[in-house]
Amino acid sequence: MPAVRESRRQAVLVAAVAVVERDGVRGLTLDAVAAETGMTKPGLLYHFPTREHLLAAVQEHVARTWDDDMADLAGGRPEDVTARARQAAYVRLCAAGTTRAELLLVLESLSEPGAHPPWAAAVERWAPTPAEDADDDEVRAFLAxxxxxxxxxxxxxxxxxxxAGLRRRLVEALEAVPLPDRAACGPPARGAGASPEPRRP
Structure with missing residues (x-):
């Protein structure tokens, strides 16, 4: 039964993203998601007792999907692949574009002062902010x-x-940016401003 509950929960999150894509974040209500999934509202409340719980879970879901897409492009988790693979995956995924829902959810997650958006934590794992005393090569890599x-x-x-041709040239130029020698392989170094690990819903 836990697997069934998890499957239903994932179906709710997919439906919630579809609601945001169509109606925006303000349109993400419990009633709208219940209608999108065909569930009763009490059934939805079993998984997400409030809109706030639902929105937080949707943020985590989309950030986790981005993280998994990065791993697919890089050929492994950030701690297991080279800095070059991480940079190439980051550039390619950014160049692939985004959905309206992703953009709106990113902006929404950044609108609350003091919050630690799951997006920020995921990005820091793959492309950490360099330290204040970073050398020139590290700064150039961060600029990319x-x-x-x-x-x-x-x-x-x-x-x-x-x-398409222009996008390809931009991607090639960004992938070619030299990386600092000490970042050539191994796990990404944590910058001074690194965000904490994402909270799981």
Whole structure:
């Protein structure tokens, strides 16, 4: 039975993302998700007693999906692959674009002062912020990450995707940014501003 409950819970989260994609974060209500899944509201409340619980779980779900996509592209978890593999995966995933739901959920997660969004923790595992005394190569590598973030935001907000050839050249340029020697392999170093591990719902 626990497996059945988990399957239903995952189905609710997938439906909730669909609601956000269609109606925005404000449209994410218990009634809307119950209607999307075909569940009764009491059945939904069994898994998520409040809208806040549901929204937090949706944030975790989408961040975890991003984390898994990164692992697929990199060929392993961040602690098991090279810095070059992490950087290439990050650039490629950013260049792949995003959904309206992802963009809205990211913005929503950043709107609460003092919060530790699951997105931030996932990103820090793959592309940690360098320390204040980072050397020039580390700064250049971080600049490539920021450029990839900008590419992701451009694709999400411009309303028109970049031409495929231009996107490919941008990806190749960002992947080619030199990495510091000490980051050539092994786990990512934690920067001074690293976020804590994500909380599980």
């Amino acid at each position: 990450r920021l450029a990839a973030d900008g590419l992701w935001m451009h694709e999400a907000s411009s309303g028109s995707p970049l031409p």
